[in-house]
Amino acid sequence: MSAIALPGIEVDPVADQESAASATWYAFRRNPLGLIALGMLVLLTLIAVAAPLISPYPRGFSTDVLQAPSSAHFFGTDSLGRDVFAEVVWGTRISMTVGVSASALAIGIGVLVGMLGAYFRRVDAVLRLVVDLSLSLPVLPLMILVAAVAGPSLGTIIVVISFFSWPEVARVVRSQALSVVNLPYMDAARLVGGGHAWILRRHLLPAVAPVVTVSVVLTASRAVIAEAGLSFLGLGDPNSWSWGRVLYESQQAGSMTSAWWTTLFPSIAILLLVVAATLVALAYNDARNPRGRES
Amino acid sequence: MPPIVWFAARRVAHGLVTLWFALTITFLLLRLLPGDPATAIASTNMDAAARQELLTKYGLTEALPVQYVKYLSQVLQGDLGTSFSQSEPVTQVLMARLPWTLLLTGTALVVTVAIGIPLGVLAATHARGALDRAIQVGGVMGQSLFVPSIGIFFLFVLGLKLQWFPIGGASAEDTYGLAWYLGVLHHLVLPCASLVLVSLGSYVLTLRSTLIDALGEDFCTLARAKGTRERTVVWKHGLRNALLPATTLLGLQLGFLVGGAVLTETIFAYPGVGRAIYEAVIRLDFPVLQGAFVLLSATVVIANMLTDLVYGLLDPRVRNA
Numbered sequence: 001m002s003a004i005a006l007p008g009i010e011v012d013p014v015a016d017q018e019s020a021a022s023a024t025w026y027a028f029r030r031n032p033l034g035l036i037a038l039g040m041l042v043l044l045t046l047i048a049v050a051a052p053l054i055s056p057y058p059r060g061f062s063t064d065v066l067q068a069p070s071s072a073h074f075f076g077t078d079s080l081g082r083d084v085f086a087e088v089v090w091g092t093r094i095s096m097t098v099g100v101s102a103s104a105l106a107i108g109i110g111v112l113v114g115m116l117g118a119y120f121r122r123v124d125a126v127l128r129l130v131v132d133l134s135l136s137l138p139v140l141p142l143m144i145l146v147a148a149v150a151g152p153s154l155g156t157i158i159v160v161i162s163f164f165s166w167p168e169v170a171r172v173v174r175s176q177a178l179s180v181v182n183l184p185y186m187d188a189a190r191l192v193g194g195g196h197a198w199i200l201r202r203h204l205l206p207a208v209a210p211v212v213t214v215s216v217v218l219t220a221s222r223a224v225i226a227e228a229g230l231s232f233l234g235l236g237d238p239n240s241w242s243w244g245r246v247l248y249e250s251q252q253a254g255s256m257t258s259a260w261w262t263t264l265f266p267s268i269a270i271l272l273l274v275v276a277a278t279l280v281a282l283a284y285n286d287a288r289n290p291r292g293r294e295s
Numbered sequence: 296m297p298p299i300v301w302f303a304a305r306r307v308a309h310g311l312v313t314l315w316f317a318l319t320i321t322f323l324l325l326r327l328l329p330g331d332p333a334t335a336i337a338s339t340n341m342d343a344a345a346r347q348e349l350l351t352k353y354g355l356t357e358a359l360p361v362q363y364v365k366y367l368s369q370v371l372q373g374d375l376g377t378s379f380s381q382s383e384p385v386t387q388v389l390m391a392r393l394p395w396t397l398l399l400t401g402t403a404l405v406v407t408v409a410i411g412i413p414l415g416v417l418a419a420t421h422a423r424g425a426l427d428r429a430i431q432v433g434g435v436m437g438q439s440l441f442v443p444s445i446g447i448f449f450l451f452v453l454g455l456k457l458q459w460f461p462i463g464g465a466s467a468e469d470t471y472g473l474a475w476y477l478g479v480l481h482h483l484v485l486p487c488a489s490l491v492l493v494s495l496g497s498y499v500l501t502l503r504s505t506l507i508d509a510l511g512e513d514f515c516t517l518a519r520a521k522g523t524r525e526r527t528v529v530w531k532h533g534l535r536n537a538l539l540p541a542t543t544l545l546g547l548q549l550g551f552l553v554g555g556a557v558l559t560e561t562i563f564a565y566p567g568v569g570r571a572i573y574e575a576v577i578r579l580d581f582p583v584l585q586g587a588f589v590l591l592s593a594t595v596v597i598a599n600m601l602t603d604l605v606y607g608l609l610d611p612r613v614r615n616a
Binding site: 129130133134135136137138139140141142144145146148149221225228229232233234235247251256257260263267270271274275278279282 | 312325440443558561572581588595599
């Protein structure tokens with residue numbers, strides 16, 4: 001910490017920040033599990049971006065229905081003769097888009113509410129009550145209700161998931177911000193005459209940033225699971241392939257149990273993404289914690 | 296007033312506020328969403344006169360605050376509207392399903408705790424060892440599972456290939472007495488195991504970390520210094536104090552477990568509220584969807600309230616907090 005400025009010794013806060021970041025990265029690199037997980041996330045992102053190069057869009061029907069995996073169809077075909085490999089590759093794109101967008105929206109709301117709650121103690125009681133109440137309700141049935149009324153589309157899914165995911169983010173950010181708002185440097189910021197918005201942005205936000213980083217990854221992976229759940233129940237966008245929709249189509253066609261390849265591969269894709277995201281978050285948490293670095 | 300009564304009153308009040316919040320959020324969402332708010336009560340495919348009659352009955356032609364008061368009083372009287380597809384009161388449709396969901400989630404919860412406690416203790420007492428690592432990795436994997444995936448896997452391997460368990464439904468036909476009960480248990484195994492797998496991870500991980508903290512506390516050191524056997528220190532001194540955060544987490548997880556039940560019941564054709572939700576989604580039966588959310592929220596709130604009350608009786612720290 002460079003909180004104490006001694007005469008004659010110049011402390012450059014930016015350089016210090018950089019060294020903290022590089023120390024974290026250095027510790028992260030020594031965690032093999034974290035690196036593999038990070039590589040997995042990068043690979044999935046590449047597949048999502050390069051989907052058109054990897055496989056044609058799973059559009060037309062063919063007579064090759066429910067074919068087992070072969071060299072022509074790596075993951076076999078579904079009940080309408082569409083290539084499951086193509087569905088999973090294009091599903092990566094949609095599932096990750098939903099995960100990232102829903103998480104971005106939820107993080108935005110959650111960080112704002114969490115910081116406001118910790119900073120302005122008067123609104124805290126109300127915000128905390130809302131967060132506590134929404135956390136104790138069964139979220140999936142509520143998402144189903146809203147998605148069903150609003151009609152299935154990618155936009156609906158993203159808004160619905162983020163609308164019910166921000167309370168968790170707000171809770172985490174608030175508890176981190178609470179431990180910071182009473183520190184002397186916040187008083188100092190006020191003493192220099194900083195406005196509320198400036199203090200929140202320049203002093204509180206950097207303090208909660210590490211928690212937010214972890215939250216981004218975890219919220220995104222939960223959003224992917226939530227999207228899969230909604231799509232599996234038939235509430236997904238009928239015009240775009242997500243992993244949940246592949247499972248839904250398989251269930252609707254009754255091939256869920258007869259053609260294992262129609263469910264196994266999208267399931268593995270979901271598991272890989274969520275496990276990789278969780279491991280990256282855990283590894284980042286460990287790497288950031290100086291106490292864990294020595295061992 | 297004795298503190299225990301005060302605690303109970305506060306807890307019940309909190310439960311009631313949560314329920315009110317659930318009702319209000321449903322009311323607001325359904326009316327603020329784009330589209331015809333009346334579709335939540337009466338289908339647009341209905342006969343115009345019948346639809347108008349329903350709209351008037353539910354007061355959808357009136358101002359929002361009036362609607363709100365009417366809505367609350369109807370729900371309080373157990374009136375959740377009429378199902379489009381079955382033209383039966385929603386309450387009746389769902390109440391017939393509720394026992395199955397309670398059985399499924401209740402059993403899953405009990406099994407999670409019964410397996411979770413030994414696993415958490417094992418991990419905490421072998422902290423940083425190979426066993427601990429294995430349990431931690433397993434916990435992270437478990438948390439990352441997508442319920443339908445694991446359900447389909449069980450269905451395929453244990454139900455279809457090995458034929459150890461039935462692949463759907465909740466009870467065997469044409470059986471009575473003991474055989475019926477055994478059939479119910481037999482049907483419960485796979486859906487319940489799917490739910491336990493996804494909820495076990497976070498329970499074990501939480502218990503592990505709180506137990507490690509508790510075992511490092513002074514009272515455990517004192518117990519060891521007195522010459523108490525390590526087993527007694529762990530189970531009697533450490534675990535008792537580590538159970539509180541784990542139990543609180545379990546309460547928070549209830550909502551998540553109920554969501555998992557919707558997906559599990561869909562896969563195993565289990566006749567609970569979750570399967571009713573799935574059927575209502577296909578038929579766009581909005582009153583059932585709304586009613587199911589209200590009913591499941593009430594279940595979660597009541598279960599949480601009971602857990603907290605029992606815990607308050609057992610642990611003075613909770614009721615005096």
